[in-house]
Amino acid sequence: MKIQITARETLKPSSPTPQSLRDFKLSLIDQLIPPVYVSTLLFYPFINGGTNNHFERSEKLKKSFSDTLTLFYPLAGKTVDNITIDCSDYGALYVEARVDCALSEFLQQSNWDQLGEFIPIKDESTEESVGFFSAVQASFFDCGGVAIAMSILHKLADAATAAVAMRCWAVTTFGSADAAETVVPLYKSAEIFPPMRFFTAGAPPLVDFKKEKLPxxxxxxxxxxxxxxxxxxxxxxxxxxxxxxxxxxxxxxxxxxxxxxxxxxxxxxxxxxxxxxxxxxxxxxxxxxxxxxxxxxxxxxxxxxxxxxxxxxxxxxxxxxxxxxxxxxxxxxxxxxxxxxxxxxxxxxxxxxxxxxxxxxxxxxxxxxxxxxxxxxxxxxxxxxxxxxxxxxxxxxxxxxxxxxxxxxxxxxxxxxxxxxxxxxxxxxxxxxxxxxx
CATH class of the missing domain: 3.30.559.10 (Chloramphenicol acetyltransferase-like domain)
Structure with missing residues (x-):
């Protein structure tokens, strides 16, 4: 199986983030989380009667993701310090890929070494090396199936937040207004757990995991x-x-x-x-x-x-x-x-x-x-x-x-x-x- 990247581009929120929201505060828990990425990967089969035009579907996904970034504006930000995120709409990464096999063929095999190729940002990457807080990837299979991945900097999101962000993107793509109302993000973490001003630049992590490839x-x-x-x-x-x-x-x-x-x-x-x-x-x-x-x-x-x-x-x-x-x-x-x-x-x-x-x-x-x-x-x-x-x-x-x-x-x-x-x-x-x- 070969996965070929066909496009990379920066997507910005479809509406500018208001000035009043551009200084986003992290919570105390956010501050203590290591700057790694959390990634989610969903595989969808082709539905009879749907379009297999990957260009059309990709354009729709890009538009809906830009709309989603309007609500999840910190995902398009940049780090100021360990307290503040500058939400001036720097953008998020969108990756498009083609897979030269059917989805069923991929799912029937037992070797998952290529799973990482469906992910736009590898978990062990750093914000400095990537340059984005978040990224998504749409990988289109020959059969019309598609894999959708989202990677978010862990300092901004846990798995529950990733689920809400993906659900918001999905219902925005689907065009279900009623469903979209149920996934509007609530930003209260910093109010409940206010951030602390402390010096962390260059500080070693609490636990330094040895990097080695393991089964x-x-x-x-x-x-x-x-x-x-x-x-x-x-x-x-x-x-x-x-x-x-x-x-x-x-x-x-x-x-x-x-x-x-x-x-x-x-x-x-x-x-x-x-x-x-x-x-x-x-x-x-x-x-x-x-x-x-x-x-x-x-x-x-x-x-x-x-x-x-x-x-x-x-x-x-x-x-x-x-x-x-x-x-x-x-x-x-x-x-x-x-x-x-x-x-x-x-x-x-x-x-x-x-x-x-x-x-x-x-x-x-x-x-x-x-x-x-x-x-x-x-x-x-x-x-x-x-x-x-x-x-x-x-x-x-x-x-x-x-x-x-x-x-x-x-x-x-x-x-x-x-x-x-x-x-x-x-x-x-x-x-x-x-x-x-x-």
């Missing part, structure tokens, strides 16, 4: 298998485990078993899990609230204590502590100092050589499969992460809409070899089944 594997957990897994995860402290907790715990357990077998030593482990805090704030914020409204909690277990229900209990206990403390900590007067110490403590644990650490993020329940550009629902949604950070677990919904979960896991070569052959894992997960079969 990234795809697993699918069917709803019926998750139900059986949840039954095993029940304990006195957690009577009703969630699907995401149960899947996370099983992957954590099997990854730990692989690490222990390879090292020959039983070491403690921590798992850092991302949490959407929109519903944890008082009063709760709606889903269209823009920014990094996300926090992190740390679960810890010794490698000798890896029963599934024990791992789920640890995840739930630490989530409760997070719910009780983290949002309050962000809103106190010395929030920056408190959060920095919290993150430094987590980073110190992560960098310990006598401990295995894992990072888990979940994009479940963000309704990516409801995003319709006028071509119906996407046949597959995935994220643009690449295997450059070890021990990463990423969860998404599947296209079935029945509670099934797709997981992407990044481990070392040695650990992955044992992990993907673990009988307990394979009792509940299918290893890289065809997208068209899930």
């Amino acid at each position: 990234r594997k795809r697993l699918v957990f069917e709803a019926s298998k998750i139900a059986a897994l949840k039954a095993l995860a029940v304990s006195e402290s957690v009577e009703r485990p969630t699907s995401a907790e149960s899947v996370t715990a099983l992957i954590w357990k099997c990854a730990l078993n692989a690490a222990r077998s390879n090292s020959g030593v039983s070491r403690p482990s921590i798992l850092i899990r991302a949490v959407n805090i929109r519903r944890k704030i008082e009063p709760p914020l709606p889903d269209n609230s823009v920014g990094n409204l996300v926090g992190f909690y740390t679960a810890e277990k010794d490698e000798s204590e890896t029963e599934l229900n024990g791992l789920v209990s640890e995840l739930r206990d630490k989530l409760k502590l997070f719910d009780n403390n983290y949002v309050k900590m962000l809103q106190q007067e010395d929030a920056f100092e408190a959060v920095t110490e919290y993150l430094k403590a987590s980073a110190t644990q992560m960098m310990r050589h006598d401990m295995e650490f894992y990072i888990c993020t979940t994009w479940c329940n963000f309704s990516f499969y409801d995003i319709d550009f006028g071509w119906g629902r996407p046949v597959w949604v995935t994220m643009g992460s690449s295997g450059y950070k070890k021990n990463v677990i990423e969860l998404l919904d599947t296209n079935k809409g029945d509670g099934s979960i797709e997981a992407w896991v990044v481990l070392s070569e040695q650990d992955m070899y044992l992990f993907e052959r673990d009988p307990e894992l394979l009792a509940y997960a299918s290893l890289n089944p065809s997208v068209l079969d899930t």
Whole structure:
């Protein structure tokens, strides 16, 4: 398969951003997020009766994206400092590509090394090297199918914000005025978590991940298998485990078993899990609230204590502590100092050589499969992460809409070899089944 870039251009908001909105303030959480990109990728099959004129569709996508930038004006901005974004309509990148095969042919294969070619900005890129806060890419297949990708600087957006921005772009393309009203962005993060003026130029990141290409594997957990897994995860402290907790715990357990077998030593482990805090704030914020409204909690277990229900209990206990403390900590007067110490403590644990650490993020329940550009629902949604950070677990919904979960896991070569052959894992997960079969 060959993907050829056929056009690159800068798109600006279709209406100038008012002067009163041009100094956009980041929130405290935005300030603390590393300047990397978050990418979303949606694949749409060709619909009978629709147009297969890629030029016509591309022009429509460009116009609707410019209209979307009018509402999401920070995505077309430039950095002033670690507090302010200059929203003077510098623009966002639009990329067009042609793919010399049918969408079904691509989705039936099992090697995903080319996924990155559908993404306009690679996750490990920096703002300085790219020159844009956001970019989109439309890749047109020979059959009329299309892949739509959006990359946004993480300092401006988390996964929930990316979902809102893509949904707004889709309904603007589709021309559904009623739907567009439901995805108008709400900018309140900096009011709730005011930014702090502190010097960061040249400061090293809290955690300096080693950049190395690592194996990234795809697993699918069917709803019926998750139900059986949840039954095993029940304990006195957690009577009703969630699907995401149960899947996370099983992957954590099997990854730990692989690490222990390879090292020959039983070491403690921590798992850092991302949490959407929109519903944890008082009063709760709606889903269209823009920014990094996300926090992190740390679960810890010794490698000798890896029963599934024990791992789920640890995840739930630490989530409760997070719910009780983290949002309050962000809103106190010395929030920056408190959060920095919290993150430094987590980073110190992560960098310990006598401990295995894992990072888990979940994009479940963000309704990516409801995003319709006028071509119906996407046949597959995935994220643009690449295997450059070890021990990463990423969860998404599947296209079935029945509670099934797709997981992407990044481990070392040695650990992955044992992990993907673990009988307990394979009792509940299918290893890289065809997208068209899930």
